Amino acid sequence: MTGKKLTRRRFIRNLTAACSFSSLYFNTLNVRHALGKPHKKIASKDKMEMEYRTLGRTGLKVSALSFGVMRLAEPAVLFEALDMGINYFDTAHSYQRGNNEKMLGDVLKEYGREKVFIATKIPPYHKSLGMKRLNDQKSLEAKMEISLKRLQTDYVDVLFLHNISDPDWPVQDEMLSFCQKMKETGKARFVGISFHSGGKTYVDTVDQALTTDVYDVFLATLNYKSPKAHMDALKRARNKNVGIVAMKTQAGGYEPETPGSLSPHQAALRWVLDREFVDCAIPGMVNRQQLAENSGVIGMKIGWGHRKTLAVYYDGIKDRYCLKCGACASSCKNAVDIHTIHRSLMYWEGYQDFELGRKTYRELSTAENALACMGCSNPVCRCVNGIKISERMRYAHTTFI
Amino acid sequence: MHTRRLFKRRPMGPDAALDHAIKLFVILWILIGACSAGASESSLEVILTARLPVPGWKPESQPYHYIPEDLYEHINGGADFFVAYGFVGLTGINYSPLSGGMDSVTVDIYDMGDTLNAFGVFQPRRDSQAPSLNIGTGSFGSDDYVAFHKDRYYVEIQAYFTGKKEKRLVKDMAARVAASLPGDDALPHELSYFPEKSRIAGSERYIRGGILGHAFLDRGMVCEYGIDGKKVTAFVAFLPSEKAAVMAVDHHRSFLEKSEKKSLPLEGFGTHSFVSEEPYHKTIIVKQAGAFVAGVYDLTSVEAGKILLTEILRNIAS
Numbered sequence: 001m002t003g004k005k006l007t008r009r010r011f012i013r014n015l016t017a018a019c020s021f022s023s024l025y026f027n028t029l030n031v032r033h034a035l036g037k038p039h040k041k042i043a044s045k046d047k048m049e050m051e052y053r054t055l056g057r058t059g060l061k062v063s064a065l066s067f068g069v070m071r072l073a074e075p076a077v078l079f080e081a082l083d084m085g086i087n088y089f090d091t092a093h094s095y096q097r098g099n100n101e102k103m104l105g106d107v108l109k110e111y112g113r114e115k116v117f118i119a120t121k122i123p124p125y126h127k128s129l130g131m132k133r134l135n136d137q138k139s140l141e142a143k144m145e146i147s148l149k150r151l152q153t154d155y156v157d158v159l160f161l162h163n164i165s166d167p168d169w170p171v172q173d174e175m176l177s178f179c180q181k182m183k184e185t186g187k188a189r190f191v192g193i194s195f196h197s198g199g200k201t202y203v204d205t206v207d208q209a210l211t212t213d214v215y216d217v218f219l220a221t222l223n224y225k226s227p228k229a230h231m232d233a234l235k236r237a238r239n240k241n242v243g244i245v246a247m248k249t250q251a252g253g254y255e256p257e258t259p260g261s262l263s264p265h266q267a268a269l270r271w272v273l274d275r276e277f278v279d280c281a282i283p284g285m286v287n288r289q290q291l292a293e294n295s296g297v298i299g300m301k302i303g304w305g306h307r308k309t310l311a312v313y314y315d316g317i318k319d320r321y322c323l324k325c326g327a328c329a330s331s332c333k334n335a336v337d338i339h340t341i342h343r344s345l346m347y348w349e350g351y352q353d354f355e356l357g358r359k360t361y362r363e364l365s366t367a368e369n370a371l372a373c374m375g376c377s378n379p380v381c382r383c384v385n386g387i388k389i390s391e392r393m394r395y396a397h398t399t400f401i
Numbered sequence: 402m403h404t405r406r407l408f409k410r411r412p413m414g415p416d417a418a419l420d421h422a423i424k425l426f427v428i429l430w431i432l433i434g435a436c437s438a439g440a441s442e443s444s445l446e447v448i449l450t451a452r453l454p455v456p457g458w459k460p461e462s463q464p465y466h467y468i469p470e471d472l473y474e475h476i477n478g479g480a481d482f483f484v485a486y487g488f489v490g491l492t493g494i495n496y497s498p499l500s501g502g503m504d505s506v507t508v509d510i511y512d513m514g515d516t517l518n519a520f521g522v523f524q525p526r527r528d529s530q531a532p533s534l535n536i537g538t539g540s541f542g543s544d545d546y547v548a549f550h551k552d553r554y555y556v557e558i559q560a561y562f563t564g565k566k567e568k569r570l571v572k573d574m575a576a577r578v579a580a581s582l583p584g585d586d587a588l589p590h591e592l593s594y595f596p597e598k599s600r601i602a603g604s605e606r607y608i609r610g611g612i613l614g615h616a617f618l619d620r621g622m623v624c625e626y627g628i629d630g631k632k633v634t635a636f637v638a639f640l641p642s643e644k645a646a647v648m649a650v651d652h653h654r655s656f657l658e659k660s661e662k663k664s665l666p667l668e669g670f671g672t673h674s675f676v677s678e679e680p681y682h683k684t685i686i687v688k689q690a691g692a693f694v695a696g697v698y699d700l701t702s703v704e705a706g707k708i709l710l711t712e713i714l715r716n717i718a719s
Contacts (some may be wrong), residue, residue, distance in 0.1 A: 071482050073525065073606065077614035094479055097526040097548075163477040180684035196473070247478075284481060287611030287619075288656075299678075346470060 020116040050085030051298050055279045056243025058190045058216050059115055059156060062088040064273050065298055068247065068284035069104050070095045077288055078107045082116065084295055089376060090219070090282045091246070092121035092162055093147045100152035109152050119219070119245075120147050121162035124169055133168065140178045144187060158217050159188035164195040165202035171212060173372035179214050192217030195249060201328075205237055210240055217243040222278065224271045225251060227384065231275065238277035246272045246281040270297040282302070331383040337364055338389060341396045348399070361400035370397035444509055445492040448581040455573055458496045458506065467491040475509075483511060485609050487518040503563045508574065510582075511555040517589040521607035523550040536588045537579040544568050547575040550583025558680050589621050594637045594695075596712045601625040601632070613679060617652040617681060618694060628705045635709055636715065638694040646689045647673050653687060653694075669707070676703055688716050 064087070066088035067081050089108075091100050108116055122143045125134050125344040135143070148154065159182055164170055170193050182188035194216050195205045202220070209215050220235050222230070222362040223246075233243050250265045272281050284349060285291050328338050341361065350358035362371060369391035373379070377389035422487035446464045454460060465475075468490050472480035475491065493509040513519040520539070527541050527549060527643040534540040537556070540549030544567075545560040556578055560571050560697035592605060612618040613636075619639035640646040650673045654664045657677045664677035685698035686706045695713045 017651075070478055071485060071610065073608055073613065074614035076679075079681040094477070096482065097528060099525055099527075118621070140663070158662065170694070196477075285610075286485075287614045287616045289616035291614075 010270070015292070027399045048084060048295055048298060048374045050295075051273075052085075052087075054089075054243075055245070056160075056217060056238065057241040058243050060088075060190075060243075062117060062280045064280050065269075065294055066090065066280040066282045069100055070283040072100070072103070072284075073105055073286065075107045077285065077291060078104070079374050081285075081291055082107075082111050082286060084291070086295075087115065088117045088119065088157075088245075088280055088282070090119045090121075090247075091151075092160075093143050094121075094123060094162070096250070098146065098150050101147055105150055105152035113153055117157040118151060118153065119158040119160060119217075120151065121160040121385050122147065123162045123218075124164070124175055129375045134172065134174065137174045139183075140174075143179070144182060148187065149388050155186055156188050158190045158192055160192045160217070160219050162194055164193045164205050164209075165197050165201065166228050167201060167208040170205065170209040170215065176212060176214055190243075191218040192245075193218060194219035194247070196221035196349050200229075202230050202263040203233045206237055210237060215242065217245060219245045219247055219282075221248040222246040222272055222275070222281075223248060226270055231277075234275075238314065244277055246275075249281045249283055266293060267296045269294055270300055273297065274301070279377050282285070328381060328383050328387075332379075332389075334376065335367065336370055336372055336381075336393060337368040337380065338393065339368055340364060340368070341393055342387075342398065345392065357401045361396060369401075370394060373397065419717050435611065442619065443467075444583065445512075448578060449492065449494040449508060449510075449601075452581050453494075453508065453574060453577050454496060455577070457499050457568065459499050460643075461497050461505070464492050467493075473639070477570040478559075479586045481524055485611075486521045486577050487514040488512075488522075504561060506558065506560045506574065508578065509557045509559075510578070511557075513553055513555055516551050516584075516587065517591060517607055518551040519553050520589050520592075520605075521554045521609065522555050523548065524606050527603060532576070536572070536575045537582075538588060540575065540579075542571065542575070542622060547570060547571050549575055549579060551586060553584050553616055554582050554584070556582075556599045591637070591639070592624075594622065594693075594713055594716045595624045595635060596709070596716065599626045599628055601627055608636075612638050613682070613698070615653065615656065617649045617656075621694075626709060629702065630697075631701050633697055633699045633706065633709070635697045635713060639690045640694060643689075643692050646692050646694050649694050650675070650687060650689045667707075670710075688714060693717050 001401045014048050017212045023188050047180055052061045053064055054060070061084045066076070067090065068079070069089050069091045072078065088232070089104055093101065095101070104118065108118065112377055123135070124140065145157070147381060159179070161175060161179070179188075179191040181322060183191060184321065193205070193209055195202060195218075197205065205221075207219065209218070218234065220230075220234060222234065222244075269281060272278055282291075283294050285294060299393055330337060341364070344357045346357075346361035348354045373390055373393040374397060376390060381389040381393075383389050408467065440597075447463050448592075450460055452509075457634050467475050467697075469480075469488055472483060472491060476483075480488075488629065489510055489512040491511050493507065496506045496508070496595040498504050511519075511522070514523060515539075516597060523539055527539075532541065534549070536547065537549035537551035540547060540550060545562060547556075547558045549556050556575065557580070558571050558575050560567075565613040567689055580612045589607070591607070595605070601624070604623075606623050608621055608623055610619065612621050612623060618636075618638040623634055624634055625634050632638045638646075638649065640649055653677055654677070655699055657664050657679070658679050662680065667674035667688060668674045670686075670688045672688060674682065676686045678683040678700050680699050684700040684703060684706070686700065686703060687696035687698055688710060695710060695717065697710050697713075700706040
């Protein structure tokens, strides 16, 4: 069995092949792409008409395809994006230790600051001690000053509190006070929170933040794998006129390895943009080809072929890759630590690190590991995403013990 | 069980003896491999728990570990950047003062797989305002933050002081980590393709994702030069084969044509070379050499670029 084990590399290779086949079979546009012939929409940037949407209560008319600048090293890609009509650029105080903000600032200074919208993020916590310590207002303001200086501007259009991993943070007095001050002083036209925690924390973060009127925009993980509860939470926010910016739209971590399998990315992005509560998406892009790939979905409607592509893509991963929704946590009558056991399997299957997988598994006590699963004849554990939990637990136990 | 079978006593001819010797060698080889692989992570832990703590400071808990899949839990969106540069794993730890209080120091050691990747993540994060420190292969920092790279490792040390800063603490810790990390202080050998004369210090970058934003020049090194008072950029893209390098040049030329930029052969540089205008940049000259594509852009004088390109090509060949 070990010899035929689906390693991450083999899995992606198989999946890529499946996706490529699916694309070739179901969608002639994707055939052109798979053969290296650019999609008409991709090639004709001059003819492409960017789609603009209103970012909730901010009233900003932002491009549906916006730009996650985080990993970008080449300013020319930003200029090309600007020429395509992309007008919303997302960076953060911490990206490349500020050099990312500097690069964006340089480009926008040349292009014209007033023509675009800048979003940056300030971390509300101090990195030490696993983000457990919140920054005080004074240090948040100091970070904001540094960011503005790097961006070479007096204001940002949207300021996010970065990576909210505790639902109580957005309603903490110091955070609210900082955000309000930034608005009052005009350093931030609008404020929001960014978050990508899994499970209930995601939902609680939305609901807590909605208890105040301070936050105008949410920047949240959203992709075709997102649980319904997350989407419902964002819909609630949108109903209160909060702008929704989607990130991690392509369910990162499973990038295709060949150019022929680009279509799952396009379909995934289009799927996000088709959610009526989404105002824009900020896929991270590092080169012109990715820009062209993503801009290729503007104006398209997701069709049967694309849904099939996504389904094939998702089918390949759903039976083993935990989406960390947390819904299974209370479903086991024996209190087995399902999440950690999934993680230990992922270390081995996903990253071929058997030792780390075994070490992670063996750190669990006998009450937490899958020993109880071995004799469990009537498992009641349930995964809302279709993972056969009891089988996987037993598999982990026999593998790592 | 296998070992017992292997060493079961029986009459042994020359072939059997050779067979056993080979088996023993294979077992030893596997054991040595296993030991050295396992030593990597544990040696990092030893550095953090035994060698590093400086007087007055103690580890708060056992070292923590992250892999590509869960790095974002530690550094949020910045994880994508590291993963793109071949991140293998992170070992880190938090320290607190023996005297108690809220101060803390975090040490994160990123295993980037090789020297080039470690250099690749270090350079773009470098703060041009911060002074260089004599730690590891390259370093920068302040009283409460130091980053450096050495061999396949990139290290960040960050302090949180509630009161008076301990000015030497972070730098001392960084120096101890650097001295304890395995490997040497050599820069990636790919940097040797670029002549040192007129090179702007600190401008060297290892790019993953596309030089000039071109996916067909996915991986390579770029450096800036000051020539006749103007800043130009030289690059060397690393392709998997000579054929791929030729294709990349063709691809580049066809991109320029689509962008309505005329490209002409680069006089004196033979086949698979051209001179053109790069969109959003100035004049560019490009030449394929083996599995490499080298070029210089943002030129105001093609002749000055040719001199630099010639030197780069000579270095590649040597």
